[in-house]
Amino acid sequence: MNEDFINALYEIEKEKGISKDIIFEALESALISSYKKNFGSSQNVIVEMDKETGEATVYSIRDVVENVENEYLEISLDDAKKINDMYEIGDVARIEITPRDFGRIAAQTAKQVVIQRIKDAERDVIYDEFINRENEIITGMIQRISKNNVFIDLGKTEAILPPTEQIEGENYSQSDRLKLLILEVKKTTKGPQIILSRSHPDLVKRLFELEVPEISNGIVDIYSIAREAGSRTKIAVHSKDPNVDPLGACVGFKGSRVKAIVDELNGEKIDIVIWSNNIEEFIANSLSPSKVIKVEVLEKEKSALVVVPDYQLSLAIGKEGQNARLAAKLTNWKIDIKSESQYSEHILSENILSGDEDNIVKTVNIETILEEDNNNEEI
Structure with missing residues (x-):
């Protein structure tokens, strides 16, 4: 390794953001493994690199002892003093044992380590970029x-x-x-x-943020989304500005904004409904495009009974119950849908069970009066 190698490390540090000190530490660790693989693993060795020249030196680390039992891990005091007069019993001696062709091994190892470090750094950069997205x-x-x-x-x-x-x-x-x-x-x-x-409800939310400036600007809020990907989505919106129509903002001129989203989702139907703080109104809106006559809510149970015209019962429920199911997800309320005639029967049966005959008589009388009034009008 030479000056070109050191210059290359500086370039890597500049371009990839990898500290050259980290690369040197990784190289020293890798060179220890390379040495043990090629020249024996019994010794305790360290490798030090000159950060100016890139030259690698291998040292054997041995304990200075009086009687040597393991020549790979220990050295006698006499031999240690030949290296340095300052060594005493109990010291740790450093003995240079750099092989002749270690430069070639070091160069090969350096190349592998640097390549791996670059890959690791690039992976970290990608991770850091996308984890925040x-x-x-x-x-x-x-x-x-x-x-x-x-x-x-x-x-x-x-x-x-x-x-x-x-x-x-x-x-x-x-x-x-x-x-x-x-x-x-x-x-x-x-x-x-x-x-x-492609199927998560938040995809629809992000698409609306892209297409509708009023949403990205915070004027119109998306309250909730219920989605059955590929089939239908319901999205509840409301405006913080009374002068801005949230439904019109989301639909766009001649439906251009919502059409762009529908096209991106390959024709998935999207119902945009107005959120209301009044839960009866919100539940009624959530069953769009069906008309709603009446909503009765039980706050504790978070359930609601919705009455719709007889001819719109199937529309309110939707194909295989989809419209009702999405409305329940959108509002987070349990919704029971009845037609007008079913609701009348329901009220009548409840009155009979409760024994409220007066109420039944009143109902009949009202109906009779209405019939009489109609007859009188005809006459």
């Missing part, structure tokens, strides 16, 4: 697909989109560009592992 959105290109795992090229590194984080039914092809959520960043023996997601 968890839950952010990123654009990547599909590099390859293996065993249902999609590997995404992020430029500096490769990330993985596992099957559990993929959108069901979404097709992935090499070279496709996607927007993804950085779900988790982990340190592994092979470097940082970056887990991405």
Whole structure:
């Protein structure tokens, strides 16, 4: 090793941010292993490197004793004094034992250590960069697909989109560009592992932040999101400024903003609803696009009975119960949906069970009066 090597270390320190002292420590440790591998491992040795010239020197460390029992670990006082008159019994002697061709071994070892250190440093830089970006959105290109795992090229590194984080039914092809959520960043023996997601609800949140300036500026807040990836998402928003319509801001001119998000999610339906501090109103809004006639809430149980027009019952419940299920997730309330006729039957049966005959009579009388009024109008 020579001056060029030292200059190279300074360049590495400057470009990669790796301290040359760290590299020297790693080199000394590696050279000890190399020496023991090539020249015997019985001795206790240390390696010191000249930080100006890069020259490596090997020393055998032995205890100064009166009677030598292990020549690899001990040295007699007479022999020790031949090296240095100052040695006494109990001292630790340093004896230079640098082999002739150790420079070649040192050069090979140095190359391997420096390469490894550069790799480690680059991995650390990537980890430090992405660990602070968890839950952010990123654009990547599909590099390859293996065993249902999609590997995404992020430029500096490769990330993985596992099957559990993929959108069901979404097709992935090499070279496709996607927007993804950085779900988790982990340190592994092979470097940082970056887990991405296309199915997490926060992906929709980040997409709205990108498309809607009022959200990124903090004027409009996203209260909650309920998502069944690839099928439908409900998002509840509200405005801090009474002059800003949160629904209009999210939809955009002629639906341009929400359309951009729907296109990115390959046609996933998105319902934007207005959040309200009034839970009855919020629950009614959450069942959009269905109309709601009445909402009865039980605060302690966090459950609500919702009454909808007969002809909109199936719309309120949704295909396979999806609309009701997403509304429950969005509001975090248990929601029971009934049509007007079902609700009337429900009230009637409750009155019968409770024995409130007067209430039944009143109901009948009201209906009779209404019928009579209608008849009189017709006459």
